[in-house]
Amino acid sequence: MFSAKTAVGLIRYRGPEVVGVLDSRAAGRTLGAILGIEHPAPVVASLDAGLGLAPDTLLVGIAPRGGGLPAPWRVIIVDAIEAGLDVMSGLHVFLADDPDLAARAARREVALIDLRRPPADLRLPREVRATPPHPRPFVVLTVGSDCNVGKMTAALEVVRAARAAGIAAAFGATGQTGILIAGGGIAVDRVIADFIAGATEQIIDDLGAVDWAVVEGQGSLLHPAYSGVTLGLLHGARPDAMILCHHVGRARIEGYEVPLPAPGELVRLYAEAARWVKPAPIAGFALNGHGAAPGALAEYAARVGAETGLPAVDPLADAGPLVQALRRVEQGAEPARAEETR
């Protein structure tokens, strides 16, 4: 039931705070064995077993299709509240809006934190003559061939490598796991559809006066369920450059019969959609080889190079080439960006 994506993100970027993982099917195994990421926290079968690890928070990291709260999890959440834990959730349904859970949390004086809850003051993107609150940063957006291919990880690793190179880079979180890691941001898939683009602009504004705003993308332009979120986010971010993320073992959109096109076609497609509002190039590919055949990543990277001439790397191994490629775009694109007033 646990979403590997949320668990891996949390362990990778907030690892020291993780004391245990609750997964009844995997109890007793190591995180390295079940998630492919080393971490000493034990996997336990029940909340009771987990309480022995002295947690202060239960994170509901499941990602059921549609975002509702499965009945077995309600019981676990009630028990966690009664045991005095705060509860964080990335579900579409908000725990704090559930009268029973809210009453129990109030009585036990624990917090119910809904990571996807949008701010109350959403707005549309600024019109053309409006003034932004800061000089506009160089905006990087990670986009993808499908969901769950590594867009958040690529953004976080580009930020890390950019900072190492002396660039004041900030991460713009657009999904629940990114928000959990960054401590800010807006889940753009949870806002009212009219406000996808405006919320994205607001996320970038809220990063303050930075050199680079590196925004995690969501979904895929090819995804039958989520393409609207993807395009709204792309046009709201108005990026100066994009990083294209792909899982090298993926041949079609998960759950739908949409084949993923060749790297050159993916590049063309995202550049086309960006251009409808503001042109932006793809600077490079961030590849994810988790669970794929050995050599598959290097093979795909070679194909990217042959078809597009762009760098293609595993950002967890070294995001440096992506930062260098982005710097080249920034330097080349500077005059064009300076012309823009919006």
Place this chain on the structure above:
Amino acid sequence: MFSAKTAVGLIRYRGPEVVGVLDSRAAGRTLGAILGIEHPAPVVASLDAGLGLAPDTLLVGIAPRGGGLPAPWRVIIVDAIEAGLDVMSGLHVFLADDPDLAARAARREVALIDLRRPPADLRLPREVRATPPHPRPFVVLTVGSDCNVGKMTAALEVVRAARAAGIAAAFGATGQTGILIAGGGIAVDRVIADFIAGATEQIIDDLGAVDWAVVEGQGSLLHPAYSGVTLGLLHGARPDAMILCHHVGRARIEGYEVPLPAPGELVRLYAEAARWVKPAPIAGFALNGHGAAPGALAEYAARVGAETGLPAVDPLADAGPLVQALRRVEQGAEPARAEETR
């Protein structure tokens, strides 16, 4: 304050039910003079003046940027409730969720009807092997160069002309005015962003076993604020053919510095975006010449013909050529559609 778009739609398609229009700036003038559409209902300056016309419902047809309830309108709504009127609203904020308005409405036993309120059971689009509730109709989607160019009107006029030609056609409403006219549908711009495509599929399912489902599009792929809604709706509808709607006096997206491309490029752009999930051709253009220079519509239609070879007509004058063009697509595309199982 009154949105001409909602007023015109209501008068055109539910005219016999309109007893008066409340617009303090235009009071005393005729609807023909202010909206360009003939109707005997008077324009009044205040609710008090309107009550003399024996209405049973106040429709809040304003469309403020962002969709909130302007303070002066709260006073009018309170007075309408106290006068025993039902109140219908197309705003993003829901009247029935306002404790004061809800308490007053309950006391006066009147209804607060929020046209944009989404159903509680939204879902994602069916996965590939799921079975639809009916044989899939021939789906037509009206798409546009910008907001407010006539997508709803084009869809309604295509339905009317198709029915006159013996086709069992139904209108799929995706916005508050369409819902008001059709008595069904979902405001896809108001649903949680993740559910845009799923809500659109649901609208088509709910039309039942029809020959043609003619769905009104929203926004534009070129719109910096709303393009996400447009693409989600396009991929959720998975149309078999599209009608491209354009206002011949429009050169750029209203409020944003995005120029509208030539007709041939508009056709290419929508066909490209559809193809990411399911290919669909543009069958023709529905043109709106309201307020434009005389001859501008004929001139643009000639340009469409020269660039694309497609028919381009004012659907209010005669939607017949669009129905004929759609029939040609339906006949030509029949084998391809029959192959699809989803």
